[in-house]
Amino acid sequence: MACCLESALLLLLLLLLLGSASSTEGNRCVEAAEACTADEQCQQLRSEYVAQCLGRAGWRGPGSCVRSRCRRALRRFFARGPPALTHALLFCGCEGPACAERRRQTFAPACAFSGPQLAPPSCLKPLDRCERSRRCRPRLFAFQASCAPAPGSRDGCPEEGGPRCLRAYAGLVGTVVTPNYLDNVSARVAPWCGCEASGNRREECEAFRKLFTRNPCLDGAIQAFDSSQPSVLQDQWNPYQNAGCCFLRVSSMSILTALALQALL
Template structure:
């Protein structure tokens, strides 16, 4: 182990793996549960590597980043991927971590400093074979039910969250709008929508004024997935942490320390 990683790097990995034991942060717990699952961690590392990369023309490789994100939510264990996306937060530190879950600087916002009209990503989505069916599924799955107290029927909540997660990595990728609430929206507004402002507001309202979506997210938070308790190491066993580190040895041994620092920082950032 020392030959592979070195004492300093080993210590860094062990420290990053023990954050949740002192923070009581559900989003940290979700990240550690994903790390403990080989498939979840592999897919998560893939999208982080893509989204933190650099395109040949500068900026980030947005298309590759979003493709890796779609793969993460399509192939990762839903209980773990949804826990990362919908982890409940009681404070701004947790909420900011949740907001940063899928490297939004590349996958969500930009490339300009100001959000575009929502008509732009909507028009692109309607022409996309990837985005269009996902947006339609979201509209169908998250349509508020007038008879439901929270706007979402009991058997509708899981379908709504799956459909929402399916939009991450598309032209209309939604995310949390701040670190003081659980409000979500795509990176766009309706300030420059001209005579189609009503269409623009209707689209944005699918996220910002959707009682079913809000209710589904709240219900997920109140029924925190039991699978996370099995994935996490409740005793904080150092031997368990060492085994996790040793499993990454082969993948890291040919890479320099500088090249893997973004990956090592992953549990602290996401």
């Protein structure tokens, strides 16, 4: 019971930071979040990164999260969680700014993505760190091999690269080149960096950033996943598989309602 209560409180913290489900009812990001909540493994891993990335930052003040722990929890989420559910959270489609902002906030950008800096650093800094990292370098190479445009192929992208591209992109979340959505009015993604102060390596910097911001193969893979998301979630949704923990069986709005009623008793 203590485990269930702790998970429910972590989920409540996430809802309070991102907004309740009632304000975004019917959008795919809410559906993806509820499908993850209904899956024991997905919800457990999600609670872990919420605790590391949001809980401590919220309790100790802005900029106080331990970024290394947050990113480690995010890597675990994508490495061990059901891909259909983790990808649904990462690539859910949005038609309005409220949904897009929820999507942008899903993976704790204040801790895992941008941090406390007011301005993004040069992309060369995280790129150099990634290329020296035994963890990050192969993930970046996999992303380049799976998502970079391939002029000689039929559609200009790696053959059958859509699912592989999304897996490789998800593999970068939690590394020093963690990408995220840049705003709530588009689906543009990129690491938290720019190329204004890249000196004589400007071309290298721009080439790296364009892998995210101007990449038709990545854009196409995300759009293809979005079009298939309803069937993916339908296959995964099983609201009774975790009957032992009642807090995780109900929707996010039900949790808020139950806690509000409890406070009035």
